[in-house]
Amino acid sequence: MDTNKSNFRKAKNKVEKLKRFYTHLAVYFIINSIITSVKVMSGTNSGETFEEAFFSFSTMASWLVWGLVIAIHAFSVFGLPLIVGDDWEERKIQQFMNEEFEHNKKYK
DSSP states (O other): OHHHHHHHHHHHHHHHHHHHHHHHHHHHHHHHHHHHHHHHHHHHHTTOOHHHHHTSHHHHHHHHHHHHHHHHHHIIIIIHHHHHOTTHHHHHHHHHHHHHHHHHHHTO
């Protein structure tokens, strides 16, 4: 019974992490598309060609900087569990609990 609860909790946690990542990704595309559209319209209205306005550093900067944040988020969701293992959190919690138990045992 306890194992089922633990497995359910792990699965629910993974789903929540995925949901947060996909929400972050959707917001990234929506907001950056709006920013790009506004900058391109502003640039073309001030005499730039579409290509100059679209490929300017100020237009691409938000895609690049926020894209790095998305890449880090993706790594934390997909890559990190492959490296440290899915049960890393539980092992660390157990380690800290054992250390605390040993520490308290010494001073009683």
